[in-house]
Amino acid sequence: MIPWKTTPLPAPPDNLIAERFCLLSDGALAVVWADRSQRQAQLAVLSEEGSSTPIPLPKPWYNEVDRFPDGRWLVVTRRTEGDEDNAMILDEAGSQRAAFCLGDGILHVRCAADGTIWVGYFDEGVFGDNVGAGGLVRFSPDGRPLWAYNAAERRRAACMDDCYALSIVGTDIWTYFLGDFPIVRLRDGHETQWRNNAVCGAQALAVEGHHVVLAGGYGSNKPNLHLLRLGDGTADLIGSVPCPQIEKADLVAGQGATIHVVKDGAWSRFTVSDVRCCFT
Secondary structure (H helix, E strand, O other): OOOOEEEEOOOOOOOOEEEEEEEOOOOOEEEEEEOOOOOOEEEEEEEOOEEOOOEEEOOOOOOEEEEOOOOOEEEEOOOOOOOOOOEEEEOOOOOEEEEEOOOOOEEEEEEOOOOOEEEEEOHHHHOOOOHHHHOEEEEOOOOOEEEEOOOOOOOOOOOOOEEEEEEEEOOEEEEEEEOOOOEEEEEOOEEEEEEOOOOOOOOEEEEEOOEEEEEOOOHHHOOEEEEEEEOOOEEEEEEEEEOHHHOOOOEEEEEOOEEEEEEOOEEEEEEHHHHHHHHO
16 A cells, blocks of 8 residues: 555635646645636645635636746646637736736646746647647746747657646656657756656656656556656556546646645645555
């Protein structure tokens, strides 16, 4: 059995429901509370002590949420048409400071320590006619594209058709994606890729040293956590352990060395070391 840490989550304010949970780049958990008609929404950070004072969110800017190191908020809607704005920067009190377009088909958003924004796209964005064709794109703090994984001028080992998982570990960017589900690290402009023949379709990844945990997967792998060791160009499966918490969860996401799961009003965390304990 995997050891884990679980925190009961506070109830929403009166007349609101938990519309969306988002894992932030610093490992904190954010929640969007909204009324059932979605006419109003609030954003708060959850912890073992309860919740922060919520800030109002303008409709409909709350599919994906992250926080810059200086405390400002990035709130994003996944879909947009053309170059319509679908990203907004709010200050700590919830006032709008900027808006810009991050493209259509957004699945993951991460604010890096240097203030840049990393966005991973699902297949409709990648195969659409917009910036999402890059698969994984790095933006400046004001929304200018700086780099794209699928850029035509790059000599790459694989093409990203759908960014299944994205995580920041220190200054490294880690991702896992459709086509062949390799595990990829981007460090100082250099890519390292590990071939993965064991786990397809995972929802999240966590990394610690030479070990990676993938959460979920296709078919019988859906309710499992998988421990892999990064070797010489390959990610070798050490083993898989059942984890019923990730089935039908409200959130399954990885950041750093930890997989985060929100389900049934509780926030659970599994580290790579926790999973390794199952195999020692």
